[in-house]
Amino acid sequence: MSKIRLVLVAFLMMLAGGMLLSHQADAAGKTVYVGGTMSLTGPYAEDSAAVLAAFEDYVKYVNETKQLAPWRKEKWPADVTIELLWRDDELKPAKALSIYEELKAKGILVYRISGSPIALALKDRLKQDGFGATSMATGPYLMKPPGTIFTYYPIYTDELAAIADWYKENWKESRKPRVAYLTADNAMGKSIEIPEMKAYLEKIGYEFVGIQYVPLVPTSPPTTQLMWLKQNNVDLALGVMINPGSQPTVKEMVRLGMGPSQAFKLTLGCALPSHLPVFAGAMGTLGDGFVVAGGFPPWDELSPGVKFETELQKKYHPNKWVSHSQYMGGFLEAMIQIEALRLAMQKVPLENLKPADVLNHGFYQIKNLDTGGISSTPISYGPGKIEGVEKVRVDQLQKGKVVKQGVWPLRNIH
Amino acid sequence: MGFGSGAFRENYGQDMALLRTRRQWGLLAIFFVFLLACPLFCSDRVLTIMTMIGIAIISVHGLNILTGYCGQISMGHVGFMAVGAYVSAILTAKLGWSFWTALPCAALASGLAGLVFGLPSLKIKGFYLIMATIASHFIIIWLILQLRSITGGADGLAVPKPQLGGLVLNSKASYFYLVMVFACLATLLSLNIIRTRAGRAFVAIRDNDLAAEVMGINLWSYKLQAFFIGCVYAGVAGSLLVHYYGFASVDQFPFMDSVWYLGMLIVGGMGSIPGAILGAVSLRLLDELVTIAGPILSAAVAAQAAASLALISRGLVIILFLIFEPRGLDHRWEMIKAYFKLWPFSHEEGE
Numbered sequence: 001m002s003k004i005r006l007v008l009v010a011f012l013m014m015l016a017g018g019m020l021l022s023h024q025a026d027a028a029g030k031t032v033y034v035g036g037t038m039s040l041t042g043p044y045a046e047d048s049a050a051v052l053a054a055f056e057d058y059v060k061y062v063n064e065t066k067q068l069a070p071w072r073k074e075k076w077p078a079d080v081t082i083e084l085l086w087r088d089d090e091l092k093p094a095k096a097l098s099i100y101e102e103l104k105a106k107g108i109l110v111y112r113i114s115g116s117p118i119a120l121a122l123k124d125r126l127k128q129d130g131f132g133a134t135s136m137a138t139g140p141y142l143m144k145p146p147g148t149i150f151t152y153y154p155i156y157t158d159e160l161a162a163i164a165d166w167y168k169e170n171w172k173e174s175r176k177p178r179v180a181y182l183t184a185d186n187a188m189g190k191s192i193e194i195p196e197m198k199a200y201l202e203k204i205g206y207e208f209v210g211i212q213y214v215p216l217v218p219t220s221p222p223t224t225q226l227m228w229l230k231q232n233n234v235d236l237a238l239g240v241m242i243n244p245g246s247q248p249t250v251k252e253m254v255r256l257g258m259g260p261s262q263a264f265k266l267t268l269g270c271a272l273p274s275h276l277p278v279f280a281g282a283m284g285t286l287g288d289g290f291v292v293a294g295g296f297p298p299w300d301e302l303s304p305g306v307k308f309e310t311e312l313q314k315k316y317h318p319n320k321w322v323s324h325s326q327y328m329g330g331f332l333e334a335m336i337q338i339e340a341l342r343l344a345m346q347k348v349p350l351e352n353l354k355p356a357d358v359l360n361h362g363f364y365q366i367k368n369l370d371t372g373g374i375s376s377t378p379i380s381y382g383p384g385k386i387e388g389v390e391k392v393r394v395d396q397l398q399k400g401k402v403v404k405q406g407v408w409p410l411r412n413i414h
Numbered sequence: 415m416g417f418g419s420g421a422f423r424e425n426y427g428q429d430m431a432l433l434r435t436r437r438q439w440g441l442l443a444i445f446f447v448f449l450l451a452c453p454l455f456c457s458d459r460v461l462t463i464m465t466m467i468g469i470a471i472i473s474v475h476g477l478n479i480l481t482g483y484c485g486q487i488s489m490g491h492v493g494f495m496a497v498g499a500y501v502s503a504i505l506t507a508k509l510g511w512s513f514w515t516a517l518p519c520a521a522l523a524s525g526l527a528g529l530v531f532g533l534p535s536l537k538i539k540g541f542y543l544i545m546a547t548i549a550s551h552f553i554i555i556w557l558i559l560q561l562r563s564i565t566g567g568a569d570g571l572a573v574p575k576p577q578l579g580g581l582v583l584n585s586k587a588s589y590f591y592l593v594m595v596f597a598c599l600a601t602l603l604s605l606n607i608i609r610t611r612a613g614r615a616f617v618a619i620r621d622n623d624l625a626a627e628v629m630g631i632n633l634w635s636y637k638l639q640a641f642f643i644g645c646v647y648a649g650v651a652g653s654l655l656v657h658y659y660g661f662a663s664v665d666q667f668p669f670m671d672s673v674w675y676l677g678m679l680i681v682g683g684m685g686s687i688p689g690a691i692l693g694a695v696s697l698r699l700l701d702e703l704v705t706i707a708g709p710i711l712s713a714a715v716a717a718q719a720a721a722s723l724a725l726i727s728r729g730l731v732i733i734l735f736l737i738f739e740p741r742g743l744d745h746r747w748e749m750i751k752a753y754f755k756l757w758p759f760s761h762e763e764g765e
Contacts, residue, residue: 040708040721049721052712088708090724093659093666094466099705101459101586117665120570124660141569187665190559190568 032350033085034059034337036112036133037099040088043217043242044115044136047273047326051114051136052086054322054330057312059084062338069335071304071372076342080350089114093121100125109344109358110337113137113149116187123147130356132340132363134333136326138272138294139191140414142386148359150381152332152371152388154410156188156271157197159294160238162392162408163269166291167236168204179206180229182222182249182268183239185213192240192271196413209234217244221252230256230264237268243282246274250287260289267291275325276395276402285400293394296328296374298402305331305372328374336379336388339369376407432605449594453587461586463702465658468593469651470694472600474678475687476647481676482685483608484640485620486535487544489672491648493551494531496667498524498649500558500565503573503662508564513576517653524649525642527554532641536634539623551672555664570663573656593654600647604687607643616640620685677732683742692743700727 035055038048059082062068066076076082085103089096096118100111111126111133113119119137126133127147135142138151153159164179171177179201183189190213198208209232212225226249229237241249250259250268257263272294279287280298297306309331313321340362344353347361366388369379379388391407423429433439453461477491502520505511511519531550535543558565565571575584576592583589607613615636618626627633656662674697682693704727708720739746 041723041725045721086709087705088720088724089705091665092668092671093663094655095701095705095724097659098459098462098466098702101457101462102705105457105459117663120661120663120665121659124572144569185559187568187570187663193562193568 030079030350031081031083032341032345032353033083033103033106033108034110034334034341035084035086035108036103036110037089037096037114037118038086038112039091039114039118041090043244044091046324047136047242047275047329048088048114050322050324050326051330051333053317053320054309054327055084055086055334057309057316058331058334058338060316061312068338068342069305069370069372070308071370074342076338077345077350080345082338082341089118091115091117093117096121097125104129104131104355109353109355110134110340110362112333112337116141116191119149120187123149130354130359132355132359134336136329136333137188138387139188140194140196141187141191143414146384146386148363148386150336150363150386150388152329152336152375152379153272153294153296154376154387154389154392155414156192156240156294157194157413158387158410159271159392160192160197160240160269161200161411161413162293162394163238163291164201164204164206164236165408165411166293166394166405167267167269168206176205176207177235178209178233179236179238180209180232180234181211181239182214182225182229182237183211184216184241184245186216188273189213189216189240192238194414200411200413206236212237214239214241214245214249216242218248221255222249223252223256226252226256226258229266230258234266237266238270239268240271240273242273243275243278246270246279246290247282247287250279250283250290254286269293272296276397277325278323280397280400280402281323283397283400287397288399290397291394291405292396293392294376295393295395295402296325297393297404298325298395299323301373303373305374308372309374332371332374332379335371336363336366336369339366430609432602450591453590458586461590463698465586465590465593467695467698468590468597469654469658470675470678470698471597471691472593472654473648473651474675474682474690474694475600475604476644476651477675478679478684478687478690479604479607479616479647480640480644482679482690483613483620484616484637484644485623486532486637486640487540487676488547488641488644489544489669489676490531490547490550490554491644491675492667492669492672493554494524494528494645494648495652495655496554496558496664497527497645497652499652499656499662499667500571501649502653503571503656504564506574506657507571507662513574513653513657517650520653521646521649524652525646528641528645528648529638532638532645535637535641548669548672551669555667558664566662568664570661573660573662575660576657589658593658596650596654600650601687601691604690608687612636612639617685674728677728679742680732680740681735681742683744686742686744688747689742689744692747696743697728697731700731 038052040048062076063082066078085108087099089099111131113133113135116137116139133149135149138155140155140157142149212228214222253259258266260267269291274292276292276295277298340358343365344358344362348357363381367380375389376393377390391409393407394405395402396405481487498520501523502516505516534546559567575582583592615631618631678693678697683689704724708723712720
């Protein structure tokens with residue numbers, strides 16, 4: 001009987017806890033919510049933790065100062081408080097669905113996407129419900145057709161096109177450079193395998209060799225894949241990987257004598273989910289020659305945006321410095337969501353505001369949002385225009401430092 | 415709930431009946447009324463959770479027949495769900511078939527895939543069968559990615575919502591009803607399958623396959639039947655899942671979900687129909703609880719405190735059940751029922 005009593009007591013405690021939580025959520029006053037789903041469990045955990053920290057810092061700043069950034073004159077309404085709502089989706093679409101419904105029921109008017117599986121599962125639903133969302137994943141699937149998920153760095157194919165442009169400009173030999181994909185074997189990595197991408201590479205003078213896959217988080221060095229690139233005399237390998245994939249890949253490249261300054265000349269270029277500042281910190285000079293497109297500025301860059309982020313980190317958590325560059329991504333997401341809400345509130349009173357109002361009067365009206373240099377260009381959106389930036393930043397690791405190679409225009413490959 | 419003392423089974427009909435007392439019929443009627451009324455008082459979120467639980471129940475019933483009753487441990491169950499999902503998605507999205515025609519085809523395709531990958535079970539068992547079924551998952555996912563022109567590869571496929579007559583089932587409530595109908599049918603079918611000759615053969619194979627063979631049970635046939643039936647369930651669940659998402663993508667079928675489905679069986683109780691339901695419900699609810707607790711814990715401690723919380727809690731629950739209640743929640747429920755049935759003469763009280 002004692003066991004049964006114990007079970008009943010535990011059940012009642014859980015029930016009471018649930019009721020208390022729902023009561024606390026209902027007790028909020030004149031508040032708008034930002035945030036959405038995060039992937040704090042799984043391969044994107046590190047990125048998501050940085051995004052979450054940035055959201056928290058920026059929301060705190062706006063709530064305290066009612067300013068949007070030191071360089072911006074617009075003010076946030078004094079009587080409206082911003083609250084951050086988030087849940088860990090574990091990068092599982094099934095979980096993301098119920099989280100979406102929960103946050104929608106709580107009254108969130110904007111949303112965020114944590115990864116490609118979530119974007120694919122929620123894209124149609126968000127459009128149907130008229131929700132505007134920012135996204136940490138930027139595959140070309142977002143453009144087929146453009147929905148209501150907005151990016152703040154280019155889609156993967158446009159990022160790789162910029163690397164291809166940069167590499168071609170520096171190509172000295174008379175023969176065609178040979179290019180192959182070396183990409184993660186998940187939806188994110190494989191999203192670049194579209195005919196338009198291959199056609200663009202061939203159009204600008206590349207010889208396309210083939211495709212090799214690396215696990216998203218490799219458990220052993222991708223020796224076979226790299227040897228395949230070597231045997232096929234590949235000059236440039238393009239892919240979409242996260243740092244847990246790109247770091248062991250480059251280490252193995254060096255071991256096999258492959259790299260821009262190695263015996264076998266091969267350049268590996270990846271789209272943004274490879275974070276070059278993080279990569280540089282972990283790899284140092286061992287990773288020299290690795291190229292990343294669509295990235296954010298390094299922490300030592302003296303742009304107003306980076307300075308602002310540094311100040312906020314020092315102010316709000318001086319002992320917990322978040323060095324991951326996806327902090328900048330999260331910062332941009334928070335800025336975009338709050339700007340969309342601010343613009344929408346100018347047209348529709350907060351009490352009557354619906355997600356579709358924020359989409360139409362907010363997201364679609366964002367034009368030349370000055371991010372202080374955190375994004376490669378100011379951000380603009382519109383119906384059908386979901387890529388916020390106009391150009392792609394390309395960086396290379398040289399002598400253990402992130403060196404900006406320049407910016408290249410978007411090629412709109414999707 | 416129970417078969418109270420003083421009520422006797424007097425003929426074969428009564429003995430075979432699934433529901434034997436008026437009280438059981440009454441409770442079932444109340445349950446159906448509750449299900450019908452759910453959309454009236456449940457939020458979209460709760461309906462979404464219940465819909466996902468319903469799909470999980472269908473899938474776990476299949477795994478229960480294969481693993482719980484027949485003892486063939488499968489770690490590739492989600493791969494078979496993917497087969498059903500993609501067959502249904504291709505037939506409806508590319509060929510324009512109706513959902514109602516595509517669904518049985520999806521179930522059949524999954525069943526056939528189960529037959530193919532079940533063939534090794536005739537030669538291997540235990541750890542080696544686990545490895546073979548893990549391989550089946552990765553082979554299926556690899557094939558889906560390679561057959562890009564048909565499956566959409568990594569880009570996936572947009573899947574239309576099912577229609578019933580002229581009614582498109584695109585609301586949360588309508589899909590909830592659809593899934594619940596299938597979940598109830600799956601439960602009813604499972605209850606009956608295990609009482610057939612095949613069901614008894616499954617149990618005999620699970621308990622001792624050598625003894626079962628000596629008694630004249632055809633292992634080759636019954637093991638494959640278990641794979642076929644288990645995978646048919648997976649196919650139905652997969653089909654319902656992608657039509658609910660409105661999109662089919664390989665990322666919706668991660669390998670780890672096979673592990674969690676097995677975990678649901680452990681928590682609920684292997685080889686028990688109510689156990690499959692209890693396991694699916696309890697682990698899904700645990701997921702939701704952890705999702706809510708994550709931000710609270712994060713605010714109180716640090717963002718990292720919320721990371722992997724769901725993984726840890728699920729793993730912990732499975733370990734605790736394996737140690738303290740290996741027969742699962744169903745066994746615990748039976749003990750509670752027995753206590754009240756025997757009250758006031760419980761053997762515990764008497765001791």
